[in-house]
Amino acid sequence: MLTIRNGKYRLCDGHTRRDVLRIGALGAFGAGLTLPDLLRAEQRKGIRNGHKAVIMVYMCGAPPHQDMYDLKVDAPSEIRGPFNPIKTNVPGIEISELLPRMAGMMDKLIPLRAVYGSPDGAHDSYICYTGRAKRNEPTGGWPSVGSCVSKLMGPTDPGVPPFIGLAPDAGHPPYGSPGLPGFLGQGHAAFRPSGPVGQDMVLNGIDKARLGRRRSLLESFDTMRRDIDATGQIHGLDQIQERALGILTSKRLAEALDLSKEDPRIIARYGKGDPAKHGDGAPRNLQHFLLARRLVEAGARVVTLNFGRWDFHSNNHSELKDKYLPLWDQGVTALVEDLHQRGLDKDVAVVMWGEFGRTPTINKDAGRDHWPRVGGGLLAGGGFKTGQVIGATDRLGGEPTDRPTHFGEVIATLYRHLGIDATQTTVDDLQGRPRYLVDDYEPMKEVI
Numbered sequence: 001m002l003t004i005r006n007g008k009y010r011l012c013d014g015h016t017r018r019d020v021l022r023i024g025a026l027g028a029f030g031a032g033l034t035l036p037d038l039l040r041a042e043q044r045k046g047i048r049n050g051h052k053a054v055i056m057v058y059m060c061g062a063p064p065h066q067d068m069y070d071l072k073v074d075a076p077s078e079i080r081g082p083f084n085p086i087k088t089n090v091p092g093i094e095i096s097e098l099l100p101r102m103a104g105m106m107d108k109l110i111p112l113r114a115v116y117g118s119p120d121g122a123h124d125s126y127i128c129y130t131g132r133a134k135r136n137e138p139t140g141g142w143p144s145v146g147s148c149v150s151k152l153m154g155p156t157d158p159g160v161p162p163f164i165g166l167a168p169d170a171g172h173p174p175y176g177s178p179g180l181p182g183f184l185g186q187g188h189a190a191f192r193p194s195g196p197v198g199q200d201m202v203l204n205g206i207d208k209a210r211l212g213r214r215r216s217l218l219e220s221f222d223t224m225r226r227d228i229d230a231t232g233q234i235h236g237l238d239q240i241q242e243r244a245l246g247i248l249t250s251k252r253l254a255e256a257l258d259l260s261k262e263d264p265r266i267i268a269r270y271g272k273g274d275p276a277k278h279g280d281g282a283p284r285n286l287q288h289f290l291l292a293r294r295l296v297e298a299g300a301r302v303v304t305l306n307f308g309r310w311d312f313h314s315n316n317h318s319e320l321k322d323k324y325l326p327l328w329d330q331g332v333t334a335l336v337e338d339l340h341q342r343g344l345d346k347d348v349a350v351v352m353w354g355e356f357g358r359t360p361t362i363n364k365d366a367g368r369d370h371w372p373r374v375g376g377g378l379l380a381g382g383g384f385k386t387g388q389v390i391g392a393t394d395r396l397g398g399e400p401t402d403r404p405t406h407f408g409e410v411i412a413t414l415y416r417h418l419g420i421d422a423t424q425t426t427v428d429d430l431q432g433r434p435r436y437l438v439d440d441y442e443p444m445k446e447v448i
Contacts, residue, residue, distance in 0.1 A: 071095070
């Protein structure tokens with residue numbers, strides 16, 4: 001393994017992660033495949049044979065784990081709620097009666113019942129996208145998974161950004177965040193096709209030659225030295241311009257976002273959901289699940305989408321029964337089934353979660369409040385060992401009792417799926433210091 005240490009190259013073995021920055025072989029592929037090799041292979045073969053991707057669904061406001069994947073039938077009535085568990089197609093695993101479609105495909109899912117790591121129960125998507133609490137941040141903040149992947153791997157195709165966020169702006173900004181670029185800068189921010197930008201992704205009356213002349217003219221005006229820009233913003237603008245030109249000279253992204261090109265039967269399977277914003281949260285737009293599949297198939301490496309507003313301090317059970325879980329059940333199962341039917345279940349990893357859990361005790365307004373001690377989540381695809389539950393909580397659903405799973409472990413698992421060893425790989429912050437992609441968390445051995 002080639003390493004860089006103190007600016008000198010050497011072959012090494014046995015150093016700790018704090019000693020060296022490893023480059024070269026990607027351990028997840030186990031065959032000495034280097035990053036350039038991987039990128040070239042992806043260019044030749046496409047997603048089914050090389051390009052790995054992640055779809056992350058952020059459940060804005062944090063869903064109630066006790067009413068979905070971790071029902072507590074033996075708890076007192078003020079804790080257990082009105083819903084009953086049902087059997088799934090995996091013996092021994094039961095989930096909420098409001099999720100019958102998921103129950104029928106549990107062999108393709110992994111409920112996480114003991115996710116922890118939220119520091120204080122404040123509403124913020126940050127920990128879902130980075131695996132880190134919002135504490136002791138470096139200048140600029142920690143970059144999200146999508147931004148790190150953009151930096152490390154770049155696009156698979158010049159016309160498709162590596163990191164795409166489908167969330168529209170929300171009244172509470174973290175609910176509308178697709179994952180922030182942090183200290184990596186705007187050049188590695190999510191491309192967000194929602195809104196007017198979606199109409200500007202194709203050339204209108206300008207051929208490629210004319211666009212090239214305009215680009216050359218623009219570059220001739222830019223005489224400012226890059227090395228005096230300590231913030232990295234100028235370099236970020238270069239990256240943004242480069243990707244914008246790639247999108248404009250390719251129809252691939254625009255076609256991926258055009259659902260009129262999709263099989264009507266597939267569109268009907270996903271359904272539409274509710275495209276209106278819910279309070280200060282995100283839409284319950286089921287077509288975003290379909291767009292996510294189309295985008296990773298077109299070449300995106302990381303796609304994030306934000307779903308609903310799960311902050312049920314009141315009317316928890318009626319909101320779940322009448323508005324949320326039927327749509328959630330439809331969208332999740334349509335996506336997972338679609339990935340399997342298209343042969344993408346090993347190439348595309350899916351994670352779905354919120355920023356924390358909900359209180360075991362139901363409050364006076366029939367709601368559940370913030371509970372950072374433990375929450376839940378769901379994994380699918382990625383070639384993972386599905387059909388199992390990871391983690392457990394006590395009989396009240398308030399404390400982890402078996403296999404607590406930190407957000408950082410899940411993030412490390414997603415990086416591994418993409419071919420990146422998060423325990424060894426770094427990205428430089430604004431001061432030029434190498435920063436590890438996650439804290440000291442290893443990928444989840446149970447799923448790989």
